[in-house]
Amino acid sequence: MIHVSGLRKVYDTGVVALDGVDLDVREGEIFGVLGQSGAGKSTLLRCVNLLERPTSGTVAVDGQDLTALDIAGLRRARRRIGMIHQHFALLSSRTVAGNVAFPLEVAGVPRRERATRVAELLELVGLEGKASAYPAQLSGGQKQRVGIARALAARPKVLLSDEATSALDPGTTQSILALLRRLNAELGLTILLITHEMHVIKSVCDSVAIMRDGRVAEAGRLADLVAAPGSLLTREIFPLPEPAPSGSVTVTFAGQGGEPVMSSLVREFDVDVDILGGSVEDIGGVPVGRLRVRLTGKRAADALGYLRERGVILEETR
Amino acid sequence: MIDDDLLPVLAVATGETAQMVFWSALLTLVLGLPLGVLLVATDRGGLVPAPAVKAVLGAVVNVGRSLPFIVLMVAILPFTRLVTGTTIGTVAAIVPLTLGAVPFYARLVETALRGVEREVVEASQAMGASRLRIVARVLLPEALPGLVAGLTVTIVALIGYSAMAGAIGGGGLGDLAIRYGYQRFDTTVMVVTVVLLIVVVQVVQSLGDLLARRLSHR
Numbered sequence A: 001m002i003h004v005s006g007l008r009k010v011y012d013t014g015v016v017a018l019d020g021v022d023l024d025v026r027e028g029e030i031f032g033v034l035g036q037s038g039a040g041k042s043t044l045l046r047c048v049n050l051l052e053r054p055t056s057g058t059v060a061v062d063g064q065d066l067t068a069l070d071i072a073g074l075r076r077a078r079r080r081i082g083m084i085h086q087h088f089a090l091l092s093s094r095t096v097a098g099n100v101a102f103p104l105e106v107a108g109v110p111r112r113e114r115a116t117r118v119a120e121l122l123e124l125v126g127l128e129g130k131a132s133a134y135p136a137q138l139s140g141g142q143k144q145r146v147g148i149a150r151a152l153a154a155r156p157k158v159l160l161s162d163e164a165t166s167a168l169d170p171g172t173t174q175s176i177l178a179l180l181r182r183l184n185a186e187l188g189l190t191i192l193l194i195t196h197e198m199h200v201i202k203s204v205c206d207s208v209a210i211m212r213d214g215r216v217a218e219a220g221r222l223a224d225l226v227a228a229p230g231s232l233l234t235r236e237i238f239p240l241p242e243p244a245p246s247g248s249v250t251v252t253f254a255g256q257g258g259e260p261v262m263s264s265l266v267r268e269f270d271v272d273v274d275i276l277g278g279s280v281e282d283i284g285g286v287p288v289g290r291l292r293v294r295l296t297g298k299r300a301a302d303a304l305g306y307l308r309e310r311g312v313i314l315e316e317t318r
Numbered sequence B: 001m002i003d004d005d006l007l008p009v010l011a012v013a014t015g016e017t018a019q020m021v022f023w024s025a026l027l028t029l030v031l032g033l034p035l036g037v038l039l040v041a042t043d044r045g046g047l048v049p050a051p052a053v054k055a056v057l058g059a060v061v062n063v064g065r066s067l068p069f070i071v072l073m074v075a076i077l078p079f080t081r082l083v084t085g086t087t088i089g090t091v092a093a094i095v096p097l098t099l100g101a102v103p104f105y106a107r108l109v110e111t112a113l114r115g116v117e118r119e120v121v122e123a124s125q126a127m128g129a130s131r132l133r134i135v136a137r138v139l140l141p142e143a144l145p146g147l148v149a150g151l152t153v154t155i156v157a158l159i160g161y162s163a164m165a166g167a168i169g170g171g172g173l174g175d176l177a178i179r180y181g182y183q184r185f186d187t188t189v190m191v192v193t194v195v196l197l198i199v200v201v202q203v204v205q206s207l208g209d210l211l212a213r214r215l216s217h218r
Helices: A041-048 A071-078 A096-106 A111-124 A140-152 A170-187 A198-204 A222-226 A232-237 A261-269 A300-309 B006-041 B051-066 B069-075 B077-084 B090-114 B118-126 B131-168 B173-183 B187-215
Strands: A002-010 A016-025 A030-034 A056-061 A081-084 A158-162 A190-195 A207-212 A215-221 A249-254 A272-283 A286-296 A313-316
Touching (some): A016 A041, A016 A207, A016 A215, A041 A056, A041 A190, A096 B131, A140 A170, A158 A170, A170 A190, A170 A198, A198 A232, A207 A222, A215 A222, A261 A272, A261 A300, A286 A300, A300 A313, B006 B090, B006 B131, B006 B173, B051 B090, B069 B077, B069 B131, B090 B131, B131 B187
Parallel strands (some): A030 A207, A158 A190
Antiparallel strands (some): A002 A016, A002 A056, A207 A215, A249 A313
């Protein structure tokens, strides 16, 4: 649905914000771009609707190469791409209804139709009673709901989210993420979001790209990356002190069918398991864990073999 | 004590001040607002980036701002004659008043427009809004309280300038204060005009503040 290839962005100052980025966002998925500030994720997102002109490379949304369009064509294409913003970017001079109606005015929708559509959208995001309130009278979460309603007004197939929950408290963040998830499921909306928060990726994303220094360091489906040995994602979700102490083994489980592997290990191979660190998280409904352990006992090597057989990922440090 | 012949004189002078200020304020709004918009739009990273145009506009505005009003007024007398056919009188005073206030107001417009968050403008661009629509439906409405506050300050400044226009026979309250109060040592006229000017400025400022507050939904 969104296809980015060979994207480079070099600013006049000589700063290389994007250094050859390729990205493929499938229709109907929530794709998260994770990175620290300065990693280039914001520039990447702004290049997708060409708020920022890439120095080279192409951006295609829904099969249309945006980089090849003239200004009028680009304006039309942008109406099919919704965007939500970190600080909501609402018009303070307009009511909630006026804000949601704005993209419809841009698209030339007649007044009567606009009113119907605005009411529909406010219901969709759970702001029925707030039509005539001004943004200043709303909470952060409500403002972002207005932002979402506005972004969806012209029925886009794609929604871009620029750190949309970064200015919100944890509870509100969860409710906004749940709303995005619901819209994704109900409307088949493709969402490309950027964030510096891992929990956003864990809670809603189907796929993820990790950005570092203007490049995609790792990309793929969340479930695949978690199950891949030594993946950056796993390290980021389950941080353990590096380097690992010698003689330790770092074990990553990705839902071994709910089988209690560690305890059966202890019983069957008569080894002592010394847990040095680790954590377990629920990722897309699957319990995933990463433990650093030290195994002692005569049959320690067999025990590792057993784990490998069970599909557990092992990283040994000698 | 105000004697009976003073009242008509005061009424005429107040009327002249009102006339000068009203027309010059209106022209300032008509000319200064687009100039202010251009100053912001031609910025690097603005809606229509044009650094050369921006530099020229900025320089012109600065020239206008750097001349004391009384100097500007005298310096442009030939231009005033060209426009109004005369250099004397209330109508002639409107020309320098407008020319003095336009750059002043343009800078205030520029400041007010810069107060509109960048993210809001970008959001409008991301929605596919044209530049004209962004100016008319986003920038100006969002900056409206600031634009009104700026116009209020400009009108107060124009009331002050209009007193100086008396020097070229523009009439008005300032002229009255100088001719009667200063040159004829008529303390009563001096006191009355001063009080009247203070009251007028207070009223204008209060109305402007009230309107700006009413328009603001921040």
